[in-house]
Amino acid sequence: MICCLNPNCKQPLNPSGRKLCQSCGSKLEPLLRNRYRVVKPIGQGGFGRTYLAADQDMLNASCVIKQFSVQSQGTQSQEKAIELFHKEAYRLHELGEHPQIPTLLAYFEQEKRLYLVQQFIEGQNLYQELVQQGAFSENKIREVLRDILPVLKFIHERQVIHRDITPTNIIRRQIDGKLVLIDFGIAKQITEGTASQPGTKIGTEGYAPLEQLRNGQVFPASDIYSLGATCIYLMTQVKPDSLYNPLNGQWIWRDYLRKKGSNVSDNLTQILDKMLKDWVNERYQSADTVWQDLNVVGWEPATGKNPPPVKPTPVTPPASVPRKPATNPSISGRLNSTKTPVSPGRNIRRTITPPPASLPPNSNSAQRIWRCVNTLTGHSSWAMAVAISPNKQVIASGGLDDQIKIWSSQSGELLHSLSGHTKAVNSLTISPDGLILASGSDDEKIKLWNLHNATLMQTLTEHSRDVNAVAISPDGQMLISGGDDRTIKLWRLKNGLPIRTLFASAGMIKAIAIHPKAVLIATGGLDNQIKLWKLATGELVNTLYGHFNSVYSVAFSPDGEMLASASKDKTVKLWNLKTGEIIRTFSGHNGYVNAVQISPDGQTVISASSDKTIRIWRLETGELLFTLNEHTSAVNALAMSIDGQLLVSASSDKTIKIWQGFG
Incomplete structure (x- = not known):
């Protein structure tokens, strides 16, 4: 059909x-x-x-x-x-x-x-579950609240009101039984100044509160009301409007249940009644306050048993195909997307005057203060990849607009726009001699470009799915690529001929790094693992386990003794390559970690996240030294100059930022 x-x-x-x-x-x-x-x-x-x-x-x-x-x-x-x-x-x-x-x-x-x-979320929504299994018990309603309240807290902290919480918009995911909140089609972004302003009168009658239906005003308490209405419907199987007495302004859902031979504890009754108050300021103002009352010690349930209070625990999602940017997502990760229909912007740059004293190239990178010295605009969609030439003169960037842009790192001038890929550009790398740029794309192709005259040299077509990662060996002789077809391919850079293919059947490849002495390849992907391969033979020599979600980026230390990895689990891990053990975990990002670098002097780890920040960490101790937060959306890629003086970042805000370390 x-x-x-x-x-x-x-x-x-x-x-x-x-x-x-x-x-x-x-x-x-x-x-x-x-x-x-x-x-x-x-x-x-x-x-x-x-x-x-x-x-x-x-x-x-x-x-x-x-x-x-x-x-x-x-x-x-x-x-x-x-x-x-x-x-x-x-x-x-x-x-x-x-x-x-x-x-x-x-x-x-x-x-x-x-x-x-x-x-697509495989499973039944709560309405379908109600039809099949009958009215929800008190304990089951508590489970619903415990599952959904952290989700509401998450969206409300990002100034988003869902505006349509109903039994049909909550799905129980088949794979793990977790409740998933869907259909943000009428969700509203609010700010301090817009929350109380009139808006579109929208929502589902019976579940939307009065302020939302009368003049379109919404608050976090509006979603809390809708969740309360959802709960009483699931317990009574009666539309919420029919359980409200307008003569005295009272909810009669508990009386209805008593007549049916069911009872509900005073604790849950008080919680639901407060969630359903007509006046916004009489309701719970946040999901946190509902959570606290839900888990109060000493309440008397209708069953006569006191379940222990439950504290929220982080949920590890099942491994799935992430968006690009994956990143992470968000993306955070990377969205499996094509170009965005926005008119290309012109090249605009903003320069911040640096402090007068610059550190010499051999200074300790942990002592640097990083400042944004230039912002490059010109991509019409999310910037997903970035590379810097060995001489620091040229920056290459690529994104979801299918374009590769070549910039002057000193002036910020757009030198060339390379068109050739028909889908998103995911990864870029420049050869050690600065002559060749390699690009990997969702169009399943790798393209080799002459960086000096901006011409296409060759197109490599052995991959059968998106190409997510490309890297060139330190001697400039070999290109390594990986993608959604679960293969790592080795090529001769000078003629584009394939050398061998390595198979990683457990997961799609999202990250590749080559050992500084060209003895190993490190790969990461959707199987949550990092695999180490012998570059010369393609033999799999070790698999590193420790991340709880997809691995989006890997980077070797300059001495080749350690490896850093970035993951959708919001952490960066540092590994001892001799033992395969985790040295330490860098935690602090609030979103997927999309990229990681180790500085050329081996003193710092740099990570980029879908939480819009770049973080600089002391490698030896894990101490957070600096947070760069000038991007306004997810940071998807990083590149650092070989002297460690320049850092370049690519973001979903469509910009490339150039950072410099100062003393």
């Missing part, structure tokens, strides 16, 4: 092979972005439709595609809709860092319609 993407089509499913819809006559698209095969519509709204789809590039993995139609709007309205769409995508990407919120996989425009691609 082939699905019509006209949101107004009454019968969108068509037999395979048709060019035009048999119902509405619209042109049929076999694949969106040459990747996503739409299976069937699963929802409809004012914005368009929601579809179940299969990702051809990910072994036909299921995903959800939300379609936003702007065809019928005027020019100004279309531009505003597109602007809001991109803001929505950024918000969903950041929220998708939480393991109980679906990951944003891609967003794009096609045929004047906008599309968001999100992770």
Whole structure:
């Protein structure tokens, strides 16, 4: 079957092979972005439709595609809709860092319609569970609250109000039983100045509080109300509106349960009644305060048993295909995405005057104070990759706009834009002689460029899936690449001929590093492991275990005795390569760690995260020395000059920043 993407089509499913819809006559698209095969519509709204789809590039993995139609709007309205769409995508990407919120996989425009691609959550929503299993007990309601309250805390801390918490928007994930909050389509970003301002009257009647339905005002307490209404529906199987007495302004859900022979503890009754107060200032103001009352010691449950108070514990999500940036995501990680339909910006740079005294090249990097000395703009979408030439004169960057840009590191001038890849550029590396730039892309290709005259030299096509990582050996003789096809490929750089292929069947490859003496290759990926291979023979010599989620970046120390790794589990780990043991773990990032570097003097570890920060750590002790926080979105890639004086970062805010260490 082939699905019509006209949101107004009454019968969108068509037999395979048709060019035009048999119902509405619209042109049929076999694949969106040459990747996503739409299976069937699963929802409809004012914005368009929601579809179940299969990702051809990910072994036909299921995903959800939300379609936003702007065809019928005027020019100004279309531009505003597109602007809001991109803001929505950024918000969903950041929220998708939480393991109980679906990951944003891609967003794009096609045929004047906008599309968001999100992770498909296999499981039943709470309404379906209610229909199959009957009314929820008190203990089951407590489990719902304990599972969802930390998710609300997470989104509210990011100034997002969901605005549509209902039993159908909470899914119990089949793989681990965790509850997942879905459908952020009407979520609202709030600030201190906008929370109390009138907005769109939106939400589901019976679950949305009065302030939301009357004038569109929303607060964290608004979501708390909706969660309370969801809970009483799950216990009573009666719509919340029917359990409210407007004459005296009282909820009668507990009386209803008593008549049915069920009872609820005073503790839970008081909690739900406070969540459901009409006046915003009488409700709980945060998910934390609900949590505290939910786990108070000494409450008397209806069963007569006192369960011990439960404290929130971090949830480790199941290994899954991350977004690009993976990073992490967020991305944080990296989103499996194609280019964003935004007009390219012009090259604008901002220079910060540095302090007068610069440290000499041989100074201890742990003593440096890092400052942003230039910001490069020109990418029209998230910047995903960056490299710096051995002589520090040239910077290369790549991103989701499918472009590679070559910059002067001194002036910030855009020297060249390299077009050739047809999908996102994920990784860049420059040969030791500074002559060749290698790029890896979602289009499954590696391209070799002459860096001096900005011409394409060769295209390597042995990979069958996205190429996520490329690296060149210290002697400049060999190129190593890895990708979603679970292979590591070794090539002769001078002629592009393949040497051998290494197979990492357990997981897709996201990171590659080469030992400074060219004796080992380190790889990391979706299996949460780091594998060490002999460069000369391709033999697997060790596997390092310790991360709890995907490994996004690896880097050898200058002496080759240690390895640093960055992970979706929000940590950086430092490994002893002789013993395979963890030396220490660097913790502190609040998002996926997307990139890691070790300074050339071996004194510091530098990490970049989807939490928008770059952190500088003392390698010997793990002490956090400096936090760089000028990026406004996820930091996806890092590169450092061979003298350790310059640091370059690429971000989802579409910028490249150049940092310099000063004394």
